[in-house]
Amino acid sequence: MTAPDDPLVSTEWLAAKLGDPTVKVLDASFKMPGVMPRPVDDYLAAHIPGAVYFDVEEVCDHASALPHMFPDAAQFARDVAALGISSGDTVVIYDAGGWVAAPRAWWMFLAFGHTQVRILDGGLKKWRTEGRPTESGKPALIPGNFTATFHPAYVRNKQQMAANLEKAAEQVIDARAADRFEGRVPEPRPGLRAGHIPGSRNLPYNELFDANTGLMKSHDELRAAFVRAGVDLDRPIVTSCGSGVSAAVLTLALYRLGVRGSALYDGSWSEWGMQDGPPVATGPA
Template identity: 75%
Template sequence: MTSSTDDPLVTTDWLAARLDDPKVKVIDASFKLPGVLPLPVDDYRSAHLPGAVFFDVDHIADPNDPRPHMFPGAEQFARNVAALGISSVDTVVAYDSGGWVAAPRAWWMFLAFGHPKVKVLDGGLKKWLREGRPTHSGEVVPKPGKFQARLDPGYVRSQQQLAGNLATHAEQVVDARPRPRFEGTAAEPRPGLRPGHIPGSRNVPYAELFDANTGAMKSLDDLRQAFKGAGVDLAKPIVTTCGSGVSALVVTLALYRLGVRGSALYDGSWSEWGLPDGPPVATGAA
């Protein structure tokens, strides 16, 4: 079970009471698939939580890696985050549009780079707006912060590690993509990728972990049932994966809420594994 201090989620009430706290920094980490308009940064400029800065998942990434938004080096992460006005002493609260796609990605990056004081706003902008809370428009220009980062490599996995896992089955692989994409019956949004999933992986679609109406994450019992129904053993090591290493972290967040620690992200995810010359793929149900 997750104690309240250890819960990665915070409520809209909690955040509303702390918007004036200079040590609480709010980031909008909304993300959309390539080609979907308006761009998340334009949505941010139209309406964001008071004082929030935009955390660009595609920009806070390794610029020299052809794969989408791969983890940057620690030096770059520290530089990008400090430019957002965030310092190592601050508590960071990440939110997204309320579709739960990318706030958990930002949360996991902060944890991976050694910053434990990071939370996710339950329900995101969607819940905030439903409750009639205020938003601002335009850009926030913060005073640069002082941030130190050091990557713990245990938070991420490479294709090589996942390929090795095909033989050892040392880690369970949980895929967050919608069922038709996992089973290989629907095309990937990124062109040129093979359909299907990593052999032996389980499917827990990220969209099934939150309430589509309120935007809030489901209860601990519902989350537990989602993993159990997919054949995932919460007592054994887990790696999460998805299309490009973003929505997988919704699954990671749910696992974290259930007390699971030490899980990892396959950062390359299907945008790497699904390439034409990639490792073996499986299709159909898990």
């Protein structure tokens, strides 16, 4: 059954809302470190009119050695308010069209208690394909008034994931490509071991959207993808990936299928795969 609160919105819907002062648009595009041009430079060159850049490398815990970990509620509230967003606003998030970081930002807003948050289906790719307007540079911002309350059930830490190895109470789904999951290639982040969390399943996140249109696949196709991966949608689920970003694509797909109560492993492989980390498995699931 389709969830009544499907978080995706269409380009047509967003185009009709541009200019509404209670609808705030965020560009949350993300690339792996070192990939040029930087996503913020892409944003400055062209973005949906009025959109503000949401940088997952900045809205994070700067005290952690791990990449872009969740900040605390006070910092999230400050950072989001600085982007011109208030608690009463509807937030619409998009990325360049590769479905990498918009779901991560969406999940962060939900985890910090802001439920009026949506994702643009197809992202900037579909918007531009349709010939819709873009603008460049930074828009003028008036700081908002945003309140955040963190709900820890939305995320898991390494200790919880390690405890789950024995209990297997929660299914773990890894969004990385199969060759990384199986440990056949080195990790892109240096110094990490190759492989996956023992007992986890593999569903590469790019199997959940159409690479040509940028649109997320239908509910039937999403459900079939999880079934192929050996996932029971009626049992608890934690999503994981390289650093807690693309895992949220799986989280979004689960949410669209009506699954509630799933969690995201924030540290993901950038934490688990460290040399002194917990056990690692290789090969197919």
